[in-house]
Amino acid sequence: xxxxxxxxxxxxxxxETETAWAIERAxxxxxxxxxxxxxxELRDFQGYVLPGGFSYQDRVRAGALAAKSPLxxxxxxxxxRGKPVLGICNGAQVLVEAGLVPGGGGxxxxxxxxxxxxxxxxxxxxxxxxxxxSPCVFTHALEPGRVLPLPMAHxxxxxxxxxxxxxxxVRAGQAPxxxxxxxxxxxxxxxxxxxxxxxxxxxxxxxxxxxxxxxxHPERALERGTVARSIRGAWHGPLRGGPxxxxxxxxxxxxxxxxxxxx
Amino acid sequence: MxxxxxxxxxxxxxxxxxxxxxxxxxxxxxxASLGAGRALAELRxxxxxxLAGSRLDRDAIAGHLHGSTQFYNPHKEHCVVRVxxxxxxxxxxxxxxxxxxxxxxxxxxxxRWWRHETGETVEVHEAHVWGAAFxxxxxxxxxxxxxxxxxxxxxxxxCNPWSQASATGPRQLPWIGAPGGER
Numbered sequence: 407x408x409x410x411x412x413x414x415x416x417x418x419x420x421x422e423t424e425t426a427w428a429i430e431r432a433x434x435x436x437x438x439x440x441x442x443x444x445x446x447e448l449r450d451f452q453g454y455v456l457p458g459g460f461s462y463q464d465r466v467r468a469g470a471l472a473a474k475s476p477l478x479x480x481x482x483x484x485x486x487r488g489k490p491v492l493g494i495c496n497g498a499q500v501l502v503e504a505g506l507v508p509g510g511g512g513x514x515x516x517x518x519x520x521x522x523x524x525x526x527x528x529x530x531x532x533x534x535x536x537x538x539x540s541p542c543v544f545t546h547a548l549e550p551g552r553v554l555p556l557p558m559a560h561x562x563x564x565x566x567x568x569x570x571x572x573x574x575x576v577r578a579g580q581a582p583x584x585x586x587x588x589x590x591x592x593x594x595x596x597x598x599x600x601x602x603x604x605x606x607x608x609x610x611x612x613x614x615x616x617x618x619x620x621x622x623h624p625e626r627a628l629e630r631g632t633v634a635r636s637i638r639g640a641w642h643g644p645l646r647g648g649p650x651x652x653x654x655x656x657x658x659x660x661x662x663x664x665x666x667x668x669x
Numbered sequence: 670m671x672x673x674x675x676x677x678x679x680x681x682x683x684x685x686x687x688x689x690x691x692x693x694x695x696x697x698x699x700x701a702s703l704g705a706g707r708a709l710a711e712l713r714x715x716x717x718x719x720l721a722g723s724r725l726d727r728d729a730i731a732g733h734l735h736g737s738t739q740f741y742n743p744h745k746e747h748c749v750v751r752v753x754x755x756x757x758x759x760x761x762x763x764x765x766x767x768x769x770x771x772x773x774x775x776x777x778x779x780x781r782w783w784r785h786e787t788g789e790t791v792e793v794h795e796a797h798v799w800g801a802a803f804x805x806x807x808x809x810x811x812x813x814x815x816x817x818x819x820x821x822x823x824x825x826x827x828c829n830p831w832s833q834a835s836a837t838g839p840r841q842l843p844w845i846g847a848p849g850g851e852r
Contacts, residue, residue: 465691467829474702474822482822503829505821512821516832519773526777567831 409452409666412439414481414497416472419459421625425494428625429455432659434666445476452666453490454481456497458559458623468517468562469499478504488669490543490662491617495560498609498619502565507619508580509612514571517621518564521602523595530559532634533600535608535622536590540582541615543665544658553590554583554654555637556622558608563601563621565610572604583609583620588639624655676752678842679730681718682759682798683741683748689714692799699826705815706826711802713760716741717767718776719843720783722791727752733786739779754841763800764809766817766837767844768828774845794845799827813837 411429415422415438422438429436436455439448448454461472472478478500485491485506493501498517505513520529537545537552565572565581575581585593585606593599593606601621609620627633631649633641641654652660692714699706718740723730731750734740741748749759758765776793783791801816803809817835819825828835836844 462694463690465694466827467833470819470826470829471694471698474698474826479822503819513819513825513829514831516829518832519770564832 408433408435409663410435410437410450411453411455411662412437412448412451414454414456414477415440416461416475416477417441418461418463419457419496421458421494421623425455425457425625428628428656428659429662431628431656432663434659434663439477441475441477445480448477448480449484451489453662454484454492456481456491456493456500457625458495458497461496461500467503469496469503472500473503482506485612485617488614488616490665492544492658492662493619494625495563495621495623498621499562501617501619502610506617507610507612508575509614509617515565515567515610517562518566519562520560520600521564522600528559528561529600530557531597531600532556532637533558533598533608533622534586534588534637534639535583536586536592538576538579538582538584540579540611541613542579542582542611542618543615544618544661545582546615547661547664548657551590553586553639554657555627555633555639555641556624556655557626558600558622560601560621563603565603565605565607567604572607575610576605576607578613580611580613581605581607581609582611582618583607620658624658627653627655629653676723676725676727676730677721678752679720679723679727680751680842680844681720681734681740681748682751683716683718683746684714684759685746687745695826699816703816703823703826705812705824708804708807708812709801709816710804711763713763713800715759715798715800717796717798717844718779719794719796719845720791721794721843723783723787723789725787725789733783737779737782737786739776739782751842760800763802764813764837766799766801766813766827766835767796768799768817768833768835769794769796769845771832771834794843796845798844810838
């Protein structure tokens, strides 16, 4: 039976359609689950994705109100049973504000306003991330060091925490994707490091690896033809399989599918 | 204080003329999800701008704040200017908390505008002030602390301490970066 994945649509979320398509493309069944439904119905799903957007208009703080919603409470409970959870951009902000990443019960991180050279505010561009050794179920089948071009688009994407906390998460394999330069070296400055994230973290997972908060948008890089010419790298070339062949963002959804088949 | 007296620090409390959506949502979520929220009777929010270093008087400062698009829109917001601790707060009797972004509270564009218009070099800082009223018998300062600082899904809402700083309780000017908070 095909695993069912709930794509949570809270008010203000605006990436649910392409996220559902990304899941379907990976061979899973996706269903957009709106906030008006009873939260308990979420328990019938085998995994969850919190897509991008501006849940609750980013009122109070990005992700802060959604993190207290009954839907996210159920997702938190189900994640403790090992079900996979992926939060993309605003979804990542929700997972951080809810304490699902890095996990452990408390809120240990923030996604702070971008810190950029001669710029403030919202920033959108294609960037590169490097796969790190990690127990993360979405990336663990990928070879460490592999570089993926992905689009990012956010104003608050700078992972930060208590002094030394992000470094400890990197050592523990809980930063499965880090911003990098064209040669695959960890990014140290803008624009390769687009938001000033500590330890150049583009994504953080929990210790078990089943919950991932990622700031770039893999669902916007499902096909090779969508990848910006300026950044294609290994994805450049004659577009084997044509422009609709699997793109760099698809590998994360394939990781989800592989995990659910193995589970 | 007379309008002709120059000041070194001015506070602008800016609020929507309509209900503030952030405050309405925060009130509902706090009541539904947080222990400290159950006793909440009222929650209001202001944008707080502090302007340090001006030698202009209160009326001139208020005029520049009103006349520029850098600070507020008088068609949909109103502004109360305070220049001393004795000036009344916009809503007396509430428990207050001020929340600002760590190393991100400066308003560079507003500073440039002020220099261009007045010739003065000032610092402009921005934060949010939350004002809360609690049910009778509630220790308001304790409840406000619980409401502000996020610890986990059940505790805190208004300030994520890993990216923001906050201060609660009575204080003297300036409020942003005041003792009890951090910059």
